[in-house]
Amino acid sequence: MRNFDYQRAGDVAEATALHGNDHSADFIAGGTNLIDMVKLDIMRPQRLVDVNRLPLTDLESLDDGRLKIGALVTNTDLAYHERVLADYPVLSEALLSGASTQLRNVATTAGNVMQRTRCPYFRNPARPCNKREPGSGCGALEGINRNHAVLGTSEHCIAVHPSDMCVGMQALGATITVEGPGGTRDIPFEEYHLLPGDTPEREHDLNDGELITHVTLDAPIDGARGHYLKLRDRMSYEFALASCAAVVAMDGDAIREARIALGGVGTKPWRSHEAEAALSGQPATEETFEKAAEAAMAGAVAHRDNAFKIPLAKQAIVRALATVTAQG
Amino acid sequence: MTESIIGHRTTRIDGELKLTGKADYAADHNLPGQVYGYPVPSTIARGRLVGLDLDAARQAPGVIEIVHRGNFPALQHSDNNPACGSEGRLFHSPNTMAEQNKVGEARLPFEDDGIHYEGQYIAMVIADTFEHARAAARLVTARYEEETAVPGLFQTDDEGEEAGDEAVSRGDPEGAFESAPVKFDHTYTIAMETHVAMELHASNATWDGDRLTIYESTQGVVFQRNAMAQIFGIPPEKVTVIAHYIGSGFGSKLFMWPHAVITAVAAKMVGRPVKTVLSRQQNFCSAGNRPASRQRIRMAADRDGKLLSIRHDSQNETSFVDAYTESVGSGTPRVYACDNVSVSQRRVQVNHGTPTSMRAPGEVSGSVALEIAMDEMAIELGMDPLELRRRNFAERDPSADLPWSGNHLRECWDDASRRFGWEKRNPQIGSMRDGHEIIGWGMADATWEAMRSHCKARVELRADGKVQVACGTQDIGTGTYTIVAQTASELTGVPLERIEVKLGDSTLPAGPLSGGSMATATTLPAVAGATRDAIEQLKQLAIADGAPFEGKEADALTFENGTLSDGSQTLSFAELLDKLQRGMAEGEASAAPGEEQDKFSFRSFGAHFVEVRWDPGISRLRVSRVVSTIDVGRAINPLTARNQVEGAIVMGMGMGMFEETEYDSAGNIYNNNYADYIVPVHADIPDIEVELLDNPDYNFNEFGVRGIGEIGITGMAAAISNAVYHATGKRIRDMPIKIADLIASR
Numbered sequence A: 001m002r003n004f005d006y007q008r009a010g011d012v013a014e015a016t017a018l019h020g021n022d023h024s025a026d027f028i029a030g031g032t033n034l035i036d037m038v039k040l041d042i043m044r045p046q047r048l049v050d051v052n053r054l055p056l057t058d059l060e061s062l063d064d065g066r067l068k069i070g071a072l073v074t075n076t077d078l079a080y081h082e083r084v085l086a087d088y089p090v091l092s093e094a095l096l097s098g099a100s101t102q103l104r105n106v107a108t109t110a111g112n113v114m115q116r117t118r119c120p121y122f123r124n125p126a127r128p129c130n131k132r133e134p135g136s137g138c139g140a141l142e143g144i145n146r147n148h149a150v151l152g153t154s155e156h157c158i159a160v161h162p163s164d165m166c167v168g169m170q171a172l173g174a175t176i177t178v179e180g181p182g183g184t185r186d187i188p189f190e191e192y193h194l195l196p197g198d199t200p201e202r203e204h205d206l207n208d209g210e211l212i213t214h215v216t217l218d219a220p221i222d223g224a225r226g227h228y229l230k231l232r233d234r235m236s237y238e239f240a241l242a243s244c245a246a247v248v249a250m251d252g253d254a255i256r257e258a259r260i261a262l263g264g265v266g267t268k269p270w271r272s273h274e275a276e277a278a279l280s281g282q283p284a285t286e287e288t289f290e291k292a293a294e295a296a297m298a299g300a301v302a303h304r305d306n307a308f309k310i311p312l313a314k315q316a317i318v319r320a321l322a323t324v325t326a327q328g
Numbered sequence B: 001m002t003e004s005i006i007g008h009r010t011t012r013i014d015g016e017l018k019l020t021g022k023a024d025y026a027a028d029h030n031l032p033g034q035v036y037g038y039p040v041p042s043t044i045a046r047g048r049l050v051g052l053d054l055d056a057a058r059q060a061p062g063v064i065e066i067v068h069r070g071n072f073p074a075l076q077h078s079d080n081n082p083a084c085g086s087e088g089r090l091f092h093s094p095n096t097m098a099e100q101n102k103v104g105e106a107r108l109p110f111e112d113d114g115i116h117y118e119g120q121y122i123a124m125v126i127a128d129t130f131e132h133a134r135a136a137a138r139l140v141t142a143r144y145e146e147e148t149a150v151p152g153l154f155q156t157d158d159e160g161e162e163a164g165d166e167a168v169s170r171g172d173p174e175g176a177f178e179s180a181p182v183k184f185d186h187t188y189t190i191a192m193e194t195h196v197a198m199e200l201h202a203s204n205a206t207w208d209g210d211r212l213t214i215y216e217s218t219q220g221v222v223f224q225r226n227a228m229a230q231i232f233g234i235p236p237e238k239v240t241v242i243a244h245y246i247g248s249g250f251g252s253k254l255f256m257w258p259h260a261v262i263t264a265v266a267a268k269m270v271g272r273p274v275k276t277v278l279s280r281q282q283n284f285c286s287a288g289n290r291p292a293s294r295q296r297i298r299m300a301a302d303r304d305g306k307l308l309s310i311r312h313d314s315q316n317e318t319s320f321v322d323a324y325t326e327s328v329g330s331g332t333p334r335v336y337a338c339d340n341v342s343v344s345q346r347r348v349q350v351n352h353g354t355p356t357s358m359r360a361p362g363e364v365s366g367s368v369a370l371e372i373a374m375d376e377m378a379i380e381l382g383m384d385p386l387e388l389r390r391r392n393f394a395e396r397d398p399s400a401d402l403p404w405s406g407n408h409l410r411e412c413w414d415d416a417s418r419r420f421g422w423e424k425r426n427p428q429i430g431s432m433r434d435g436h437e438i439i440g441w442g443m444a445d446a447t448w449e450a451m452r453s454h455c456k457a458r459v460e461l462r463a464d465g466k467v468q469v470a471c472g473t474q475d476i477g478t479g480t481y482t483i484v485a486q487t488a489s490e491l492t493g494v495p496l497e498r499i500e501v502k503l504g505d506s507t508l509p510a511g512p513l514s515g516g517s518m519a520t521a522t523t524l525p526a527v528a529g530a531t532r533d534a535i536e537q538l539k540q541l542a543i544a545d546g547a548p549f550e551g552k553e554a555d556a557l558t559f560e561n562g563t564l565s566d567g568s569q570t571l572s573f574a575e576l577l578d579k580l581q582r583g584m585a586e587g588e589a590s591a592a593p594g595e596e597q598d599k600f601s602f603r604s605f606g607a608h609f610v611e612v613r614w615d616p617g618i619s620r621l622r623v624s625r626v627v628s629t630i631d632v633g634r635a636i637n638p639l640t641a642r643n644q645v646e647g648a649i650v651m652g653m654g655m656g657m658f659e660e661t662e663y664d665s666a667g668n669i670y671n672n673n674y675a676d677y678i679v680p681v682h683a684d685i686p687d688i689e690v691e692l693l694d695n696p697d698y699n700f701n702e703f704g705v706r707g708i709g710e711i712g713i714t715g716m717a718a719a720i721s722n723a724v725y726h727a728t729g730k731r732i733r734d735m736p737i738k739i740a741d742l743i744a745s746r
C-alpha cells in the first residue's frame, strides 16, 4: 500500500520547515482536490503536511483599500464576506458558481488557486499525459477534447484551468504572497499560473516548500461594477465551458476602465488585455462588446471537439458586459 | 377499515430505516472473517492478454490471493450464452421465473485470453482490507497484444447482424411510401448511456460447504440465484441471494455481472467471505449500458395527415462477448394506426462492455426517433403536431388485431394540452419570446407495454397481532415494500404499522425481477391470493374441534379489521391464535397471467408537453416546464407512482440534453465518473406537473394496475427536441442535444 506520513503544522514556519524542499511532500488544506487525486493514484505524496491549523483564516481590509485574504479562508466564507459582497461582487459570484455548497465549505483560497486540471487523461494513470508524466505524450490532443482549452495551449498540453475563483481574481487584480525556506515573496496574480509551453508539469511560480499565505486583492476600481457569467451544459455542479468575469467603470456613457478575465477556455485563468484595450474609452454598446470579444479570442486555437468554445466565450464576454453596464 | 388504503398517498414504510442508515444495502453487510476483492481492469479496449505479472501484488501487504485466468475454475454457462443460440430476451417469456436464468454478459470471467473492452476484468486481488486490495491491484502489470478497437457504432461501417425475431412487417410499406404525397427519410442517433445508479454494484459472498450465500445489489434475487446455481453446477436450493435494499438499478442490476461470479469463486478459494464493491469507474465499464443506436425512419402520409407508411430500421451496439438486442422499434407498429409498417433491428459489435436493459429499453430509444418524426411530419403538412397524432389514433392494437384493454391516450392529450395551454402556441418558429429568451413548445407521446409474470407469495397472520408478507421480489427504491403492505392492509384491515414485509431474499417464495414495470402487476395478485388464503386458513382453524367457532361454516364467518366474527362472537386473529395456542395462520398463493393475454392488448399511454427556453445570446438551453398526463391504470400509491414518473422525466431530460458515455477513437472510456458524465441536477429540473389518470385496468389484474417505472421516460427527449425546433428552427436528430449543435443558430 502507498502509505504516507501525516504531519500537522501549527504555524507557517513549522509548515514550511516540515515540508522542506522535498517534492514528495504536499500541503493539504481542504483536501477536496488532493485526496481525490491520491485516490485516483495520480498523486503519490510520501508526506502530507496539514496546514489547516495555521492562523491564516482571516480577511483583513488594508488601509490602502486592498483586501488581504488568508490562505485558509474557505470559498464559502470568502463569497459571503461583507467586503467581497460590497466591493468585489464578481468574486463572490465566481465562487458561488463553482463546485457545490459542501465543497465550498471546506475548499480553501490557496487550495482553489492550486487546484489541478480536470483533463480526464490527466486523471487516468493508464493514459499518456505530459503534465502527469513529462514526455509521455498528450492523450487529449488526438483524443476527446471538448472541454479543453483554446487559449494558451501548446503542442504539449491543452488542459484547461478549472477554477472560477481565479478568474474573478484575475479580473480584479491581486497579489499572491508565499513564504518558504527562502523567505517571503509577492507574486502578481497574473504571473502566478504558468502557460504549459514545453513544461506542462510546471503550473505555478511556486518553489518546493513554499506555502501560499495570502492572496491580496487590489483596491477596488472606483465606481466599478462586476459580473461573472458561467456557461456550461447544466445549470450547476459543472466546470465552465466558457466563463467571463467583467469589471467595468463608466465615465458617463463611455467605458473608463474595464477588466476582462475568462475561464473554461484558457490553460490558465485568462486575463484579456486585448479585450480591455478594445473597451477602454469606448461607448458601452453591443458593437463595442463584440469588438472586445473578437479581440479576446483572436488568438484562439481549436481542436477537434472544442471549436464551439470560441463563439461561446465571445457570447459570455458580450453578455457579461451588457449585464454589467446595464446595472442600474 | 372504511377508507381504502389502496390508491391512498402513502409514505414509504421503509423511509425511516433509510433516513437513519438502518436499511442494509449489499455493501453494508460485514461477515465474520470477511476479506475484500478489488478487480484489475484491462486498460486497453481490444487485443490479447499475453502476460500478467502478479509478483509485486502478491508481495504487497495484506494480499491473500489473486484470482485470474490461470487459477480460475471451469464453470458452466448461463442460459444466455450466445453459443447456445439464445438471444436472451428479457421480458417476453417470463412464465418460468423461478427457473430462468440469464446474466448480464454471457462470457464467463477470464474465459479466454481476449480483451474485448476496456475495464474487462483480468484479475481480482483478495486482501485483508479494501485499501490493501486496491493498492495491490494497482501493482499488477499486464502485457497485451493490442488490436485496433471498434470504438463505437458511429465509428464503424459494420452494418451488423440482423436480429431476426425483431422484424415486423405489415402491408406494403415500400409501395405505400413510393406513392405517398408527403414523405421523408431521416436518420436519428442516440449516444450510449450509463445507468449511474447511486448505489455501486457490490457482492459479498460466503460458502458454507457447498452452500453459497451472496449479498448483492440486484434487481432479481431469484434470477441471480438461478444463474449462480447453473454457473456453479449446484441446485438452486443451495444458493441464497439477498438484496434487502437497493439504491436503484435502472436495469443495470437485473442480470448478474462478472464481478459477482469472481467474488463467489474467490470466497471459495480463500475459504472466507469476500466483499467486492466496484468503483464508480468500474461501474461504467462492466455493468451494462444503454447501447448507442442509429435509427432510420422513412415515414409517409397523405395530405390530411393520415399515416401511410412507416419503416423503422435500427442498429444498436452490442459487445463482442454477448448478443444484446435493443428492441428499438418495438413500439412503432403499435402506437399509431398505420397499415403499412416494417421494423428491423441489427446488432453491431463494438469494444464496449455488454449493454443491458436501461429504463424503458428499446422503446425509449425508438420513441425518440418516432416522436421526432411525427413532429417533422406535422411540419411538412403544416399541421399542429397534436392534431396529427389525433388523426392517427389507433382504435385497436394495429399489430396484434386485438382490442386495447384500455387506451386512454386521447384523455391524456386533452388533459395535458389543457393544463399546458397548448392552444396558445404560435406555430411560427421563434415567435414566442421573453426578454433574451426564445420559448419553444413541443410535445410527444409516451408508451410502454404492460407486462406481468409469475409470482408466489406467503402471508402469515401471527399471534402477536402482526401480519407478515413474504415474497422473493425486491424493492429497488421504488416503493414495493409499501405497496405490498398496503395490499395486505387493505385485505386484512390491519393497519400498516402492524404489517411486516419481507422481500429481497431468494429463499422466499419466488417473485419477479424488478424490471419492465411489471413488479407491481405481478406481485400484488400473489400477495392478495396469499392473504386470502391465510384468512381462509384462519377460519379453518377457528371452526375446528374445540376451537372458538367450532361447528360454524367457514363461509359464515366474516373477517374485517383483523377480527373474525360470526355475528355474535368477535375475536381478533391474535386473540384467536392465542386461544388456539398457535403461532400463526399461514397462506400461500401463486399468480400468473392468464387467458386475458389472448383477448386484449395491454399497453400504457401518456403525453408530455415541454417548454424550453433558448437564449441564443449565450447558447443556453433550459427545460422550463413539463406537463405530462399518463395512464397506467390504477396507482396503488399515488405518491410513489408520481415519483416514478417525475424521476423518469428527469432521466428523459438527461437523454435529451446531457447523457453520453464517451469513448475515444482508441476505444477508451473518457467520462467514467459523476463529474464528467453529465446528468441533470436540481438546478436543471423545472416544474414538472404530472397527472395520473385513474382508469383501473381490471382486465389485466384485480387491482387494475399496469406498472409505472418506465413509461415516463419515453417520448421525453423527443418532446424536448421538438420544442427546440419550435424555438430555434434547428431539427436535432442526434441525442443528446449539445451546445455545439445549436450555437450557430444565433
Ligand SMILES: Cc1cc2nc3c(=O)[nH]c(=O)nc-3n(C[C@H](O)[C@H](O)[C@H](O)COP(=O)(O)OP(=O)(O)OC[C@H]3O[C@@H](n4cnc5c(N)ncnc54)[C@H](O)[C@@H]3O)c2cc1C
Binding pocket: A026, A027, A028, A029, A030, A031, A032, A033, A034, A035, A036, A051, A071, A075, A097, A098, A099, A100, A103, A106, A107, A108, A109, A110, A111, A112, A113, A114, A115, A162, A163, A164, A165, A210, A211, A212, A213, A237, A238, A239, A240, B675
Ligand atoms: C466535484 C467537484 C466539483 C468542483 N467544481 C468546481 C467548479 O465548478 N469550479 C471551481 O472553481 N472549482 C471546482 N472544484 C474544485 C474546488 O474548488 C477545489 O477542489 C478546491 O478549491 C481545492 O481546495 P482545497 O482546500 O480542498 O485544496 P486541497 O485539496 O487541500 O489542495 C489542493 C492543492 O493545493 C495545495 N495547497 C493547499 N493549500 C496550500 C497552500 N497554502 N500553499 C500552497 N499549496 C497549497 C495542495 O498541496 C494541493 O496540491 C470542484 C471540485 C470537485 C471535487
Ligand code: SF4
Binding pocket: A117, A119, A120, A121, A122, A128, A129, A130, A131, A132, A137, A138, A139, A140, A141, A156, A157, A158, A159, A200
Ligand atoms: S491536455 Fe495536458 S493534462 Fe490533458 S492529457 Fe494532455 S498533457 Fe495531460
